Amino acid sequence: MTTMHEITLKVNGADYACEVEGRLTLADFLRHQINLTGTHLGCEHGVCGACTVLVNGKTARGCLMLAVQADEAEITTVEGLAVNGELNDLQQAFMEHHALQCGFCTPGMLMTLTELLEENPHPKEQDVREAISGNICRCTGYQGIVAAALAVAEQRDC
Amino acid sequence: MSSFGSSAKRVEDPVLLRGEGKFTDDIHLPGLLTAAMLRSPYAHARIKSIDTSTALELDGVHLILKNADLALEYTTTELPLMVPNPLITKPVTPHMLAKDYVRYVGEPIALIVAEDRYIAEDALERVIVDYEPLPVAGDFREAVKRNAATAHHEIEDNVCAEFVQAFGNVDEVFANAPHIYKNTFFQHRGAAHPLETRAMMATYDELSDHLTFYAASQSPHRVREIYAKLRGIDDNQVRVVVPDIGGGFGAKGQTYPEYFSVAAAARLLRRPVKYMEDRRENFTATHHERDQLWTAEIAFNDDGKLLGFRGTLLHDSGAYVPWGIITPYIAASTVPGPYLLPAYEMKVTCVLTNKVAVTPVRGAGRPQAAFTMERMMDTAALELGRDPASLRRQNYIPADQMPYKMGLIFRDGSPITYDSGDYPACHDKAIELSEYDSFKERQKAARSEGRFIGIGIASYVEGTGLGPFEGANIRVAPSGKVTIHYGASAQGQGHQTVFAQIASDQLGVDLADITVIGGDTQGCPYGIGTFASRAIVNAGNAVHQASEAVRQKIIKAASYMMEAAEEDMDLAEGSVFVKGVPKMSRTLGEVAEFVNGKPGFTLPGGIEPGLQELSYFTPKQAAYANGTHLAEVEVDVETGYAKVLRYWSGHDCGKMINPMTVEGQVLGGVAHGLGNALFEWMRYDENAQPVTVNYGEYLLPLASDMPHVQQVHQEIPTPQNPLGVKGAGEGGTIPAIAAIIGAIENALKPFGVRISEAPITPPRLLELIECARKN
Ligand code: FES
Ligand code: FES
Numbered sequence: 066m067t068t069m070h071e072i073t074l075k076v077n078g079a080d081y082a083c084e085v086e087g088r089l090t091l092a093d094f095l096r097h098q099i100n101l102t103g104t105h106l107g108c109e110h111g112v113c114g115a116c117t118v119l120v121n122g123k124t125a126r127g128c129l130m131l132a133v134q135a136d137e138a139e140i141t142t143v144e145g146l147a148v149n150g151e152l153n154d155l156q157q158a159f160m161e162h163h164a165l166q167c168g169f170c171t172p173g174m175l176m177t178l179t180e181l182l183e184e185n186p187h188p189k190e191q192d193v194r195e196a197i198s199g200n201i202c203r204c205t206g207y208q209g210i211v212a213a214a215l216a217v218a219e220q221r222d223c
Numbered sequence: 224m225s226s227f228g229s230s231a232k233r234v235e236d237p238v239l240l241r242g243e244g245k246f247t248d249d250i251h252l253p254g255l256l257t258a259a260m261l262r263s264p265y266a267h268a269r270i271k272s273i274d275t276s277t278a279l280e281l282d283g284v285h286l287i288l289k290n291a292d293l294a295l296e297y298t299t300t301e302l303p304l305m306v307p308n309p310l311i312t313k314p315v316t317p318h319m320l321a322k323d324y325v326r327y328v329g330e331p332i333a334l335i336v337a338e339d340r341y342i343a344e345d346a347l348e349r350v351i352v353d354y355e356p357l358p359v360a361g362d363f364r365e366a367v368k369r370n371a372a373t374a375h376h377e378i379e380d381n382v383c384a385e386f387v388q389a390f391g392n393v394d395e396v397f398a399n400a401p402h403i404y405k406n407t408f409f410q411h412r413g414a415a416h417p418l419e420t421r422a423m424m425a426t427y428d429e430l431s432d433h434l435t436f437y438a439a440s441q442s443p444h445r446v447r448e449i450y451a452k453l454r455g456i457d458d459n460q461v462r463v464v465v466p467d468i469g470g471g472f473g474a475k476g477q478t479y480p481e482y483f484s485v486a487a488a489a490r491l492l493r494r495p496v497k498y499m500e501d502r503r504e505n506f507t508a509t510h511h512e513r514d515q516l517w518t519a520e521i522a523f524n525d526d527g528k529l530l531g532f533r534g535t536l537l538h539d540s541g542a543y544v545p546w547g548i549i550t551p552y553i554a555a556s557t558v559p560g561p562y563l564l565p566a567y568e569m570k571v572t573c574v575l576t577n578k579v580a581v582t583p584v585r586g587a588g589r590p591q592a593a594f595t596m597e598r599m600m601d602t603a604a605l606e607l608g609r610d611p612a613s614l615r616r617q618n619y620i621p622a623d624q625m626p627y628k629m630g631l632i633f634r635d636g637s638p639i640t641y642d643s644g645d646y647p648a649c650h651d652k653a654i655e656l657s658e659y660d661s662f663k664e665r666q667k668a669a670r671s672e673g674r675f676i677g678i679g680i681a682s683y684v685e686g687t688g689l690g691p692f693e694g695a696n697i698r699v700a701p702s703g704k705v706t707i708h709y710g711a712s713a714q715g716q717g718h719q720t721v722f723a724q725i726a727s728d729q730l731g732v733d734l735a736d737i738t739v740i741g742g743d744t745q746g747c748p749y750g751i752g753t754f755a756s757r758a759i760v761n762a763g764n765a766v767h768q769a770s771e772a773v774r775q776k777i778i779k780a781a782s783y784m785m786e787a788a789e790e791d792m793d794l795a796e797g798s799v800f801v802k803g804v805p806k807m808s809r810t811l812g813e814v815a816e817f818v819n820g821k822p823g824f825t826l827p828g829g830i831e832p833g834l835q836e837l838s839y840f841t842p843k844q845a846a847y848a849n850g851t852h853l854a855e856v857e858v859d860v861e862t863g864y865a866k867v868l869r870y871w872s873g874h875d876c877g878k879m880i881n882p883m884t885v886e887g888q889v890l891g892g893v894a895h896g897l898g899n900a901l902f903e904w905m906r907y908d909e910n911a912q913p914v915t916v917n918y919g920e921y922l923l924p925l926a927s928d929m930p931h932v933q934q935v936h937q938e939i940p941t942p943q944n945p946l947g948v949k950g951a952g953e954g955g956t957i958p959a960i961a962a963i964i965g966a967i968e969n970a971l972k973p974f975g976v977r978i979s980e981a982p983i984t985p986p987r988l989l990e991l992i993e994c995a996r997k998n
Contacts, residue, residue, distance in 0.1 A: 102249035103242020108420040108502045112918035143242035156240040167241030167715030169418040169469025198927040206890035207926040
């Protein structure tokens with residue numbers, strides 16, 4: 066029998082106490098155990114960035130981390146960005162600048178840029194491009210995503 | 224204000240941005256089981272035996288299916304050839320699960336169904352397969368030779384189709400032309416790489432003997448048809464539903480073998496079964512476009528007039544030809560492009576190899592054709608001492624020759640006729656946007672700083688919007704809201720928004736009150752699919768026709784209801800009203816309720832029941848889009864890295880319904896082309912073992928690789944459909960490879976580097992630079 070582990074964690078502000086298998090990835094835990102399917106899996110080997118979530122405020126790859134490693138952590142996923150269903154400014158800017166097509170990379174992009182804009186509120190275009198160079202998007206050519214991030218930085222300044 | 228032509232924000236976005244999209248793997252049905260696929264580790268082998276006994280003992284394993292099990296479920300386990308063609312001499316298609324032989328690494332052998340994916344993968348390792356390895360047809364250039372190992376043990380040689388596309392008197396042209404240039408091009412295109420891998424889930428209802436199949440498919444009706452046919456059942460016993468899809472780019476248009484074992488498992492277990500491909504499987508078992516070898520000769524007169532083109536194309540088909548010879552056929556038909564070409568001949572040979580099948584990826588052979596033609600144009604310009612842009616411009620088909628019979632016969636048997644366009648004008652727009660005329664100065668300044676920058680140009684024509692048809696089923700409910708079902712499905716193109724825009728103008732209804740649903744075989748009885756830049760032309764015009772018909776029904780009923788003349792009616796803001804008499808108005812909801820009738824009462828005045836219309840649009844021929852792209856690159860001659868600094872697209876896809884989403888399509892297409900030009904390479908070793916199976920080994924373009932792309936549009940409507948639209952899904956990719964590689968060559972002119980291959984990776988470019996330096 067596989068051994069189960071007790072973990073307690075906060076996801077998007079809500080408390081969870083769960084039993085998980087040792088080998089369960091954080092991404093699979095979020096997606097299939099607590100049904101937060103906004104975090105996507107594009108490669109499951111740490112390159113595409115679709116599974117990016119915030120763990121204690123820092124980006125992490127949900128596919129490379131085990132659920133047990135998130136014991137006692139605070140996690141933010143894409144579902145935690147909108148407030149009462151209202152898109153936040155970054156999400157809004159994604160819509161304005163056509164920063165998504167299929168939307169599969171979008172959750173990871175949003176989480177990566179959430180961190181960037183926290184750490185560097187005045188990014189240059191090059192900074193944005195570098196920040197998201199760990200996130201693959203096959204649809205958009207990235208231009209709308211970059212424009213959205215720059216627009217938010219400018220807006221937040223006002 | 225008319226919605227058509229405006230950059231309306233996408234109605235798809237809020238849900239996706241909140242992480243509330245419903246992709247196949249996001250759907251958790253009660254009792255769901257998960258499957259894993261046992262795949263061949265050999266490129267070519269005979270399966271001597273499969274022992275599943277230890278795997279079945281594992282706790283949580285429910286079922287393991289092999290070919291023999293499927294033979295009980297289906298009339299045959301061999302998949303049909305989707306696009307047959309008498310030219311195909313070896314119409315080989317795969318089995319749903321391998322039958323006795325495997326012919327590429329990754330070929331499905333057994334399906335394992337378990338409580339969850341983790342257990343299914345544990346079980347995978349416990350299945351024991353005894354293989355007898357067979358000789359391998361690896362590189363297609365070797366496989367085409369006589370006495371080469373064959374990709375199937377029972378065939379004599381690997382050539383599976385040969386054909387010629389030609390017009391004009393080629394021999395005479397080449398016997399007399401004063402300037403003839405030759406070259407050979409190796410071209411590799413990687414795979415589609417949608418960020419979501421292939422996804423599918425089946426659930427069976429025993430009571431009604433009905434299967435619901437969820438699939439990330441670009442072509443749901445095909446899946447339904449083939450499933451019903453192979454099970455020998457009626458198509459009302461199966462419904463295919465397409466949830467949200469994380470990109471397709473051609474690869475998800477195929478009816479894959481995996482669909483059938485997953486559906487069978489759900490039926491046998493009476494429980495929902497899901498299968499999600501992992502990324503490694505996506506590399507090995509989702510179809511590629513891969514390798515082509517072209518030879519080309521181009522002929523000019525002294526004044527730079529193009530006289531003729533001839534060549535050969537060797538095409539790697541992979542182990543099976545499920546989609547026939549579409550890709551090489553399109554490639555051979557695309558070479559003439561936007562040019563006045565008096566004589567043309569392309570001899571095509573398709574060869575089987577022990578690699579996964581080749582089927583269309585965004586562009587479908589056209590990028591390779593454009594590369595071949597445009598590289599030859601560059602060579603000619605260099606040799607003739609002409610500017611590459613002006614040499615092209617001189618040879619474009621002038622606008623006053625439209626419609627223009629290009630000379631070839633298309634695969635549907637009709638002569639290829641470019642219906643509309645003004646290639647020189649579109650070219651001029653792109654040239655102006657790129658400040659081409661001042662580039663030489665920029666280049667000179669850069670060189671004086673020791674930097675090597677170059678510019679490249681490429682033009683193309685693309686047949687879009689091919690038939691046979693697409694349908695739309697539009698309904699106005701008593702709530703006043705509109706529902707549109709259409710037959711194809713969306714993978715990120717923004718169909719929900721764009722189709723709603725089309726209906727919104729006709730019906731006078733806000734976008735917010737229109738729901739667009741694609742990819743449900745129960746919503747629209749027939750459909751073909753979203754590929755080949757065809758959805759906007761086919762489904763878009765079907766939506767247009769159906770909403771026009773519904774509009775007429777509304778007017779007719781309202782005229783009866785209000786006792787006013789039909790010609791005095793107009794529709795706006797969710798109501799139908801008498802022009803100039805604002806009080807005389809009915810909401811669409813009221814009209815819908817009225818035409819829904821009352822039990823026992825006859826509908827008056829020839830009014831038809833229901834504000835509803837199902838309409839199909841059937842184009843007579845393709846609508847031809849075109850464009851000219853320019854790229855500016857800087858090459859680091861020490862590392863061989865070519866950075867695309869700027870990029871411009873001049874594009875004509877006819878009328879743009881939503882310019883924002885058109886630009887998005889072009890942008891994504893350019894990024895795909897950039898990947899094909901610089902990075903993407905699905906490598907195999909000589910035994911056809913794949914060696915690039917993750918994103919560390921296979922590079923996709925990243926944000927840091929992409930330049931800012933500037934676009935200019937020319938909107939010459941096509942006469943081929945009422946909306947005047949042409950497809951835009953692939954145009955971004957088609958010329959990009961040629962433009963970028965042309966720019967690299969231009970940057971390296973001081974070294975005399977010539978590039979006859981794609982992609983050109985940094986190590987390879989460095990090799991070419993070193994080689995040129997030595998000479
Ligand atoms: S799924 Fe985690 S990085 Fe790709
Ligand atoms: S929007 Fe499709 S992968 Fe980014």
